[in-house]
Amino acid sequence: MILSYANLFAGLWWVGGWVVVDTGSTKFLRSSARSSVVKFLFHRSFQRILIQIVVKFVVMASDPKAIAVVIMGVSGSGKSTIGEMLGKALNCSFIDADDFHPQSNKEKMKKGIPLSDEDRIPWLEVLRDVLNANLVSGKTVILGCSALQKQYRDILRSADPHDPCAVKFVLLDVGVNLLMDRVQKRAAEGKHFMPVELLQSQIDLLQVDESEGIFKVDASLIPEAIVDDIKRSLF
Numbered sequence: 451m452i453l454s455y456a457n458l459f460a461g462l463w464w465v466g467g468w469v470v471v472d473t474g475s476t477k478f479l480r481s482s483a484r485s486s487v488v489k490f491l492f493h494r495s496f497q498r499i500l501i502q503i504v505v506k507f508v509v510m511a512s513d514p515k516a517i518a519v520v521i522m523g524v525s526g527s528g529k530s531t532i533g534e535m536l537g538k539a540l541n542c543s544f545i546d547a548d549d550f551h552p553q554s555n556k557e558k559m560k561k562g563i564p565l566s567d568e569d570r571i572p573w574l575e576v577l578r579d580v581l582n583a584n585l586v587s588g589k590t591v592i593l594g595c596s597a598l599q600k601q602y603r604d605i606l607r608s609a610d611p612h613d614p615c616a617v618k619f620v621l622l623d624v625g626v627n628l629l630m631d632r633v634q635k636r637a638a639e640g641k642h643f644m645p646v647e648l649l650q651s652q653i654d655l656l657q658v659d660e661s662e663g664i665f666k667v668d669a670s671l672i673p674e675a676i677v678d679d680i681k682r683s684l685f
């Protein structure tokens with residue numbers, strides 16, 4: 451839409467310039483020194499450059515750089531719920547990291563055994579490649595992923611090897627009691643494989659370094675308020 455306006459504007463500019471220069475309607479300016487400057491300004495090659503600059507500017511303004519937003523936090527903090535809503539609000543796709551776990555990881559968690567680095571690193575590398583594919587094709591994407599430690603987040607950050615800031619993290623911050631309630635309720639409803647016993651191991655592992663500048667959102671709020679806060683932090 452914006453581009454069509456730009457093209458229309460460029461077209462009018464072109465025709466307007468032609469009328470002014472080629473129909474001689476600028477007679478009153480011709481004699482003065484000003485007229486050569488004006489002629490230069492209306493000259494087609496100058497117009498062409500100007501049009502290219504305007505179109506490029508409009509394209510850049512209407513098509514900002516793609517980013518990856520990682521909604522992170524411990525089990526039950528709301529990554530899937532919030533990530534999906536944010537994806538809809540930003541009109542981009544949402545990827546749930548849980549869908550990329552190999553069966554062996556899921557079996558381990560079901561049995562109440564926390565994942566090790568050996569379990570997580572290959573999984574994070576796959577997720578990094580998925581983010582990379584989206585960024586390379588200019589698509590903004592939301593990922594819901596625990597990303598509990600800096601070393602894990604650094605793997606995801608490398609999705610854009612030229613710009614680590616292209617991958618942004620948002621931490622869903624929820625108190626332990628509310629987390630327990632949510633995970634217990636979800637497990638009782640048979641809705642998820644993650645047992646409540648694993649929650650403490652996740653809380654123990656979560657490490658957020660102030661220097662990383664991760665945006666922390668109060669995830670005990672209603673989902674709509676959380677999504678609004680995240681949107682405000684991003685734009």
Ligand SMILES: Nc1ncnc2c1ncn2[C@@H]1O[C@H](COP(=O)(O)OP(=O)(O)OP(=O)(O)O)[C@@H](O)[C@H]1O
Nearest residue numbers: 524525526527528529530531632636644671672673
């Ligand atoms: N802001 C919220 N307010 C109320 N309930 C919420 C909120 N966010 C999530 N929930 C509920 O809490 C439960 C856990 O949410 P969700 O599955 O989105 O968390 P998660 O971080 O993706 O968990 P996991 O990492 O274990 O997959 C769900 O039953 C969900 O409906």
Ligand SMILES: O=C(O)[C@H](O)[C@@H](O)[C@H](O)[C@H](O)CO
Nearest residue numbers: 524525526548565596597644
């Ligand atoms: O790093 C991890 O241990 C995993 O990502 C877990 O967080 C689970 O995937 C998730 O919580 C279950 O839904």
